[in-house]
Amino acid sequence: MPEPMAARGRVTILDVAAAAGVSRQTVTRAMNDMAEIAPATRERVLQVARELRYRPSRFGRDLVSGRRRTIALVVHSLINPYYPELASAVVGAAARCGWNVVLADSRHASSPKQLLADLGEQADVVVGYLGAIPPDHRGDLLPLVVIDGDAGSGHAVVRFDAAAAMADLAGHLAGAGVRHPVMAVPGSGNARAREFAAAMARHQVPVRVLTYPEHGAGADGDPTRSGGEDLDGGISVAAALVREIQSGAAATDAVLGFNDLTACGLLKGFRRAGVAVPDQVRVAGIDGLSLGTVVSPELTTLALDLDEVAEHAVDLAIEIFDGRTGPGETEGTARQVSHRLLVRESA
Incomplete structure (x- = not known):
């Protein structure tokens, strides 16, 4: 078998055909799982392609075409x-x-x-x-x-890796006197909740987790027109927290949304209920979207570049x-x- 082509340039379909002892058309049939090729021949061609690190050219694109x-x-x-x-x-x-x-x-x-x-x-x-x-x-x-x-x-x-930023957020919230934080997550969002809980635990502050449905629906019941289930999820979590605060069932002084969209839903829900952010409840998100700079108040976030x-x-x-x-x-x-x-x- 010839030496790997990596040192001599990009491997072509002709290289594979020569190494496998077959025609170019046979290589095409093998790579595309087409008929009119014996199973043993197909496997030999695929093995040669793997060894030469060949990848087929989609749309019939040729390497020399530029x-x-x-x-x-x-x-x-x-x-x-x-x-x-x-x-x-x-x-x-x-x-x-x-x-x-x-x-x-x-x-x-x-x-x-x-x-x-x-x-x-x-x-x-x-x-x-x-x-x-x-x-x-x-x-x-x-x-x-x-x-x-x-x-x-x-x-x-x-x-x-959110560990360092999560630790910074926990220190910021604890330093601001937060003692009853909540995290709002979809049904599968518990990994971020665990990270937040671990970060706040270093300040001896427990975190409560509230979940919302992963697939919310809009006002007409159509989930594809909801504007984003995480936005609706944030609104629903805010409403639940307001009910708890008003009934005295539980105290909440900060909420971390699963992402920025959830956090914007929290802001909307709290504004509807007349709950002042950040005076009564602090809100933060995760992602660093430009959306966070056009809402009011502007959103604190764990931002990704x-x-x-x-x-x-x-x-x-x-x-x-x-x-x-x-x-x-x-x-x-x-x-x-x-x-x-x-x-x-x-x-």
Whole structure:
């Protein structure tokens, strides 16, 4: 078998055909799981492709054409302004490297497996919030970069670290005299709640957790028109807390939202009830969205630098595509972005 092509330039379909002793058409059939090819031949071609770190060229793009490559960005919901802000940052980072971006909203996919299959026809690398990755996914053929992922997932990840910022927020709230904090989370949002509770515990202040439905609905009952279930979730948590405060059932002097959208819902709910923020209840969020600067009072938040997130994600994607990180080497390949506390008017 010829030497790996990484040292001699990008591997082409002709390299794979020569190494496997087959025609270019046979390589195309094997890579696309087409008929008219013997199973043993298909497996031999795929094995050679893996060893040479070859990845097929989507849309029939030729390496010598100079055309731009494509990243597929997967987000959870374009209703949440976090994802459009992230998408803008990824598009900018990719454009600076000569790459295109296609966007997919995972809410509209029939399954994670089908989503990846569809994106495999459109992109060279998939980046984003990928949820349940099919266990049989062939990362050597369609590489993945998971945003806000687990470094032990077996895929390249961009990790978020909120520990230092959460500790700063806990110190800020404790220093301001907060003794009855609450965290508002969706049903699956307990990891952030545990981080907040641990940070406040270092100040001997317990945290109470209130949950809201992950899939809220708008006034007409349609969840796709709710304006974001986290906004509605924040409003509902604020209403519950107001009822507790008015009845004397429980005291609350600060609330941390699961994200900035939840926190904006909290601000809206408290304003409706005539509860002054921050005089009666302090409110903070997580994400650092520009939305937090146009609400009143302006939102205190644990902010992410989304440009930094995008730069890391795109850099990892290109690194994998170029063969600098090969098959089986992406596990443990991680970049980390830390939150930072931005103290504004709400807390």
